[in-house]
Amino acid sequence: MEEELLRGAVGPLLAWFCTHRRDLPWRHDRTPYTALVAELMLQQTRVEAVRERYVQFLRAFPTAEALAAASEEEVLKLWEGLGYYSRARNLHRAAKVIAQNGFPSTFEGVRALPGVGDYTAGAVCSIALGLPEPAVDGNVLRILSRLYADASNVDEGATKAKYAALLRAVYPPETSDFCEALMELGALVCVPNGAPTCEECPWRTLCRAHLAGREEAFPVRSEKRARRIVNATVYVLQCGGKYALEKRPARGLLAGLWQFPFFEGDAPGFGQLLAEKRAKHVFTHVEWHMTGKRVDVAEEIAPYTWVTAQQLREKYALPSAFRPFLEWVK
Numbered sequence: 001m002e003e004e005l006l007r008g009a010v011g012p013l014l015a016w017f018c019t020h021r022r023d024l025p026w027r028h029d030r031t032p033y034t035a036l037v038a039e040l041m042l043q044q045t046r047v048e049a050v051r052e053r054y055v056q057f058l059r060a061f062p063t064a065e066a067l068a069a070a071s072e073e074e075v076l077k078l079w080e081g082l083g084y085y086s087r088a089r090n091l092h093r094a095a096k097v098i099a100q101n102g103f104p105s106t107f108e109g110v111r112a113l114p115g116v117g118d119y120t121a122g123a124v125c126s127i128a129l130g131l132p133e134p135a136v137d138g139n140v141l142r143i144l145s146r147l148y149a150d151a152s153n154v155d156e157g158a159t160k161a162k163y164a165a166l167l168r169a170v171y172p173p174e175t176s177d178f179c180e181a182l183m184e185l186g187a188l189v190c191v192p193n194g195a196p197t198c199e200e201c202p203w204r205t206l207c208r209a210h211l212a213g214r215e216e217a218f219p220v221r222s223e224k225r226a227r228r229i230v231n232a233t234v235y236v237l238q239c240g241g242k243y244a245l246e247k248r249p250a251r252g253l254l255a256g257l258w259q260f261p262f263f264e265g266d267a268p269g270f271g272q273l274l275a276e277k278r279a280k281h282v283f284t285h286v287e288w289h290m291t292g293k294r295v296d297v298a299e300e301i302a303p304y305t306w307v308t309a310q311q312l313r314e315k316y317a318l319p320s321a322f323r324p325f326l327e328w329v330k
């Protein structure tokens, strides 16, 4: 594909970004470490869900050294509800590497940090290190496939590689603004769900999809695979002022996080049922269809960990899937 179209789109995009950039917490007092935290938090997660959590996380761990010195339980607690918890574990490991060796100064060095893929490495390098390294995420694929009216499947690695090469060829000296402007256009104008607001777009006279009136024909994607349905029973067991928790297995979905006693398929009965409610939680590849059961029990049954409501709030990272049942924890 010709670079000229994209080269001509850089100036209008940067000018638009100057006046339309959102005031987001990670855009203040940026260091390579804070940029890494932000980009990891923002993977697969909406800006609005991250805003406040980013501030809290950096208040607790303002530097890589502070994060490196924390326990895994503390880090997971601050990640509670954000999902994709391996990001938190990887960030913790990355902080230990950075505290030891300093922040890497090259793309290869950043890419070698735990949990950092091509996208995050590109974003951190562009945003915080001034390096012209493309960061191609879903937003960038959407705006570029529309700009070029390109019917290549964006779920294929080759398409991503093609756009990365194209971006690399036109990267301006304002690496940080360029990287974030691409994301911003995808977030504010050329939006992921629903119709883009093309009349506000700095590329409205350049965009081939728009000029053809076909913006919603792009990006072209693979068909999504149906999610697997898991039926489960979740017990909120109460004994005196304490509640039963268990740790999830070390591998797989929500690995190593805490949960209420959880049974796929058949479940035992623990005693007299006080309340019952249904709740659904949608993960990337699985849906949990849960029946929550509130039960008082006479003793602190093994092998569970029994904690007070306050301990649960302050110390134990409970994934959002279980939030619907927290109304029973007082």
Ligand code: ADE
Binding pocket: 024, 038, 039, 042, 043, 047, 123, 180, 183, 187
């Ligand atoms: N999504 C991913 N990185 C982002 C950033 N730096 N600003 C806004 N949205 C983003």
